[in-house]
Ligand code: HEM
């Protein structure tokens with residue numbers, strides 16, 4: 477007798493095509509992997525826990541979408557932090573192909589983060605208002621991982637640490653650590669030095685960038701890396717712009733649940749750039 481009865485087994489048929497289809501959808505009969513950790517799809521991915529984390533505050537239909545979207549963002553934020561930490565290390569180790577490879581992945585994830593806004597925009601403002609009041613004072617402003625991404629990318633701002641309300645000890649320790657750590661820009665400056673390009677001041681860095689830009693035969697790797705950082709910066713700017721137009725569509729000029737002026741606060745953040753010297757370079761090429 478087979479040790480595991482086949483749950484997909486149906487009536488016996490002699491039709492070749494149907495049997496071929498059944499074979500295609502039957503679970504593998506070999507015991508591949510079963511002697512290991514005895515994982516299944518659900519236990520490996522911890523779906524019991526994951527799918528139990530959507531707790532609605534109201535019975536508004538769209539609240540599930542709102543929670544799901546934010547949880548998906550936070551999962552991608554976690555992945556981005558993982559990739560950016562490794563990118564930073566790759567730059568310090570002068571493994572530029574690996575840094576570029578990881579940044580390509582970062583860009584693709586960021587593309588999804590921007591596109592995902594459209595899914596939330598299928599919610600109408602009046603449907604959002606059915607549960608919006610219950611969210612205050614919670615707000616995306618309190619996303620620790622979002623701020624970690626800004627800090628590691630290069631836009632460190634200690635003021636956020638003070639303006640955060642309701643941070644756990646662990647969360648504020650994480651943010652403080654990010655403020656102390658080198659940024660991707662620090663790692664890029666180390667790359668310039670490793671390639672014998674002067675990088676002692678902003679002026680020297682700018683001059684070195686021009687040298688790399690005009691000698692791609694000699695500095696192709698450095699130039700491509702600078703471009704990949706530029707794309708990361710541009711994607712972040714793209715997300716901020718997409719977020720604020722969604723906010724205007726949803727709540728107009730209302731103040732935010734986080735206590736800010738709302739869209740006008742967000743508009744004041746649109747000029748944030750991680751790598752201003754890379755943007756400036758364009759004017760001098
Ligand atoms: C109905 C949809 C949304 C509305 C109306 C909205 C509104 C706002 C507002 C008004 C702020 C300013 C802070 C405040 O006073 O609350 C804010 C900040 C923020 N939101 Fe959203 N938001 C929405 C969806 C999202 C989503 C899906 C995310 C993804 C994680 C997100 C992430 C953030 C972040 C990170 C900030 C802080 C931005 C910064 O300080 O530069 N928001 N949002």
Ligand SMILES: N[C@@H](CC(=O)c1ccccc1NC=O)C(=O)O
Pocket residue numbers: 546608611614615616617727731732733734
């Ligand atoms: N700040 C938004 C509410 C909001 O979007 C939100 C609320 C709780 C958790 C995350 C949120 N997303 C982004 O701010 C508002 O003022 O309508």
